[in-house]
């Protein structure tokens with residue numbers, strides 16, 4: 001893997017926690033300047049401090065990805081701060097409630113779509129605007145195995161993550177000749193606050209069944225997802241675009 005991102009600028013949404021934080025730390029470790037963005041202010045500053053404590057360069061910018069003005073301000077402040085944008089990691093997302101499809105409330109469905117789908121769309125659109133002018137860039141959208149297969153009792157989450165794959169493929173094709181690559185990662189359950197919160201709801205029995213259903217018989221680690229995201233931004237993946245990469249201990253091979 002080419003690990004030298006010196007002089008490059010990476011923006012990660014949802015970087016106050018979980019996969020986003022792990023990805024921000026890894027980009028900084030590889031020499032990128034990092035914009036840590038999140039709706040959660042304390043956690044965002046914590047991620048920045050973790051990077052700075054290791055000698056890295058990072059800045060926190062608050063953003064609600066479901067709000068168009070907030071997203072556009074995030075991108076313009078990123079360029080103001082570091083002068084360019086090389087990597088856009090559209091990671092911010094929520095889980096949605098767990099209930100049967102015939103009981104699923106419209107307001108929750110719309111909330112999940114606003115953050116997980118429209119949020120990714122608006123971030124990607126603003127990132128592409130900058131990257132098109134630069135003539136270079138790489139975007140990684142964070143989907144899920146629930147973006148590739150059904151997810152019983154969470155219709156909103158599955159719909160939102162399938163849409164992310166559709167947007168990734170479309171943009172991948174559109175910008176393929178313009179020096180910009182657009183890919184997605186599709187993780188299975190990975191131990192982050194989002195998933196531990198879900199385990200609290202579904203209980204230990206179901207958690208054990210889920211773990212047993214993964215061919216590698218374990219959940220993912222945030223660092224394993226960050227590794228794939230950083231690789232998808234590196235020159236080591238220079239011929240890959242429009243791809244939705246499962247990171248799933250083998251589950252999608254079944």
Ligand SMILES: NC(=O)c1ccc[n+]([C@@H]2O[C@H](COP(=O)([O-])OP(=O)(O)OC[C@H]3O[C@@H](n4cnc5c(N)ncnc54)[C@H](O)[C@@H]3O)[C@@H](O)[C@H]2O)c1
Pocket residue numbers: 013014015016017018019020037038039040043063064065066091092093094095115142143144145186187188189190191192193194195
């Ligand atoms: N952990 C998993 O098992 C898993 C699996 C597949 C996909 N994902 C996806 O990975 C991404 C990160 O999830 P995670 O597991 O690290 O969860 P997490 O809850 O640890 O982190 C999500 C972050 O997104 C932020 N966020 C939520 N709403 C936001 C908004 N409107 N604007 C800006 N930021 C917002 C939260 O504040 C939080 O810091 C999500 O898109 C999630 O759907 C996670």
